[in-house]
Amino acid sequence: MTGSRVQPPYALLAELTHRCPLRCVYCSNPVELTRADSELSTADWSRVIAEAADLGVLQIHFSGGEPLLRDDLEQLINRAFRNGVYTNLITSGVGLDAARAESIARSGVNSVQLSVQAADPLLSNCIAGRNAFAAKQAAAQCLIAAGLPLSMNVVLHSLNIDQLESIVDTCVDWGADRIELANVQFYNWALLNRDLLLPTRDQLAKAESIYRSKKVELGNRVELIWIISDYHERYPKPCMGGWGRVQLTVSPDGKVMPCPVASTISTLSFESVKDRNLAWIWQRSPAFNQFRGFEWMPDPCRGCERRFEDFGGCRCQAFALTSSADRTDPACHLSPDHHLITGALKSVSTTETCEPLTDNEKIHAFQRMRYRQPP
Amino acid sequence: MSGLLTKEARLALSRKALLKHDRVRSSVVLLLPERVIKLNPAGAAILQLCDGARTLVKIIDELQTHYGDAAIETDVAAFLADAIARGWLEVR
Numbered sequence: 001m002t003g004s005r006v007q008p009p010y011a012l013l014a015e016l017t018h019r020c021p022l023r024c025v026y027c028s029n030p031v032e033l034t035r036a037d038s039e040l041s042t043a044d045w046s047r048v049i050a051e052a053a054d055l056g057v058l059q060i061h062f063s064g065g066e067p068l069l070r071d072d073l074e075q076l077i078n079r080a081f082r083n084g085v086y087t088n089l090i091t092s093g094v095g096l097d098a099a100r101a102e103s104i105a106r107s108g109v110n111s112v113q114l115s116v117q118a119a120d121p122l123l124s125n126c127i128a129g130r131n132a133f134a135a136k137q138a139a140a141q142c143l144i145a146a147g148l149p150l151s152m153n154v155v156l157h158s159l160n161i162d163q164l165e166s167i168v169d170t171c172v173d174w175g176a177d178r179i180e181l182a183n184v185q186f187y188n189w190a191l192l193n194r195d196l197l198l199p200t201r202d203q204l205a206k207a208e209s210i211y212r213s214k215k216v217e218l219g220n221r222v223e224l225i226w227i228i229s230d231y232h233e234r235y236p237k238p239c240m241g242g243w244g245r246v247q248l249t250v251s252p253d254g255k256v257m258p259c260p261v262a263s264t265i266s267t268l269s270f271e272s273v274k275d276r277n278l279a280w281i282w283q284r285s286p287a288f289n290q291f292r293g294f295e296w297m298p299d300p301c302r303g304c305e306r307r308f309e310d311f312g313g314c315r316c317q318a319f320a321l322t323s324s325a326d327r328t329d330p331a332c333h334l335s336p337d338h339h340l341i342t343g344a345l346k347s348v349s350t351t352e353t354c355e356p357l358t359d360n361e362k363i364h365a366f367q368r369m370r371y372r373q374p375p
Numbered sequence: 376m377s378g379l380l381t382k383e384a385r386l387a388l389s390r391k392a393l394l395k396h397d398r399v400r401s402s403v404v405l406l407l408p409e410r411v412i413k414l415n416p417a418g419a420a421i422l423q424l425c426d427g428a429r430t431l432v433k434i435i436d437e438l439q440t441h442y443g444d445a446a447i448e449t450d451v452a453a454f455l456a457d458a459i460a461r462g463w464l465e466v467r
Contacts, residue, residue: 010411056397151408178391220459
């Protein structure tokens with residue numbers, strides 16, 4: 001595929017830092033985190049933002065790690081704002097006081113997404129590996145007081161999915177007008193803890209019915225979004241809307257990738273914004289062109305009618321589970337590697353009980369998990 | 376959040392929405408959290424008038440003057456009701 005036929009991207013995920021006060025057991029950041037002294041400078045990021053706007057990027061998601069740890073966060077949001085780009089801040093809320101919320105609002109941010117781990121402090125703090133629940137509630141108040149629209153995001157897994165109703169109620173209480181219920185996706189830290197985080201079919205079915213009834217109850221007051229658990233589906237997710245089709249990620253040290261997890265594909269090499277401009281990397285770099293279009297696809301994707309909607313699923317998942325990035329996503333029931341998914345599901349269904357776990361049983365599960373560690 | 380769509384209702388873009396001309400793709404787009412909506416010329420013309428000051432009556436009146444078509448009232452009202460339900464607009 002030649003560069004000129006590549007459609008421009010709509011969105012950029014700017015991972016400003018991998019530093020984070022939380023240690024969540026399902027963190028999607030790499031297992032080998034980027035060190036603070038390798039992070040891009042303010043000048044580098046300003047150039048990347050301008051290049052992204054020129055390339056056709058309409059939205060920039062400022063994320064991390066915890067982007068509040070960058071002193072130049074407001075400056076970078078404002079750079080995007082002045083380039084006419086829609087900006088979204090994705091934060092844990094830890095360290096966000098009234099003054100910072102006001103300064104973020106003044107920078108011209110369009111929306112803020114606050115993460116929450118559970119509906120109560122005990123479970124929330126177990127998941128995040130630190131006491132953060134009260135800080136998050138305070139952050140929500142500061143954001144609302146600063147006049148910012150508040151989205152909230154919760155990652156759902158076997159240990160919090162049974163309290164979905166209270167989680168949604170908590171988000172509504174805190175003032176969210178948009179709530180993303182994201183079933184855990186198994187990459188990086190989450191993959192290391194998969195057997196302890198994977199919900200059973202029964203848990204997922206119950207949660208999905210709660211989501212449906214809450215959606216009706218909330219109507220158009222609050223937007224409720226459900227992100228599927230691909231392990232429980234027959235067909236794979238259309239990951240990132242297709243490799244290098246709608247979105248790109250710049251990592252804290254400047255690597256440009258189709259998604260934040262792509263650095264796990266050790267057989268690809270990604271270009272850096274320090275060496276090339278963003279347009280060249282998007283249009284011409286071998287890593288971006290590797291899985292564009294349909295020519296690269298193996299069977300059964302190659303002749304499948306669904307290839308135009310799911311693009312063969314997720315390349316990172318194929319690599320993580322089969323060591324080959326160009327195989328069909330094992331989440332697809334037609335994949336020759338699908339037993340890798342059904343095997344994982346079988347191992348959790350044998351421990352399935354009708355009763356939700358007690359607090360002590362949950363704490364015991366967390367003692368067996370691997371928490372995110374700094375480099 | 377969203378009130379009733381009466382003739383005197385003042386319409387404004389939602390706080391989290393941004394309407395802009397996308398020069399790379401030569402179209403008007405409405406931007407919302409994790410969502411990009413490409414508008415057709417009619418949709419763009421309607422949303423550009425939702426500035427928090429104009430009422431529904433005023434918006435329809437201006438569109439009729441501009442396009443010289445008296446029969447658009449029902450279509451515009453339906454588009455606006457849908458835009459409110461989708462969270463693109465707020466009624467003030």
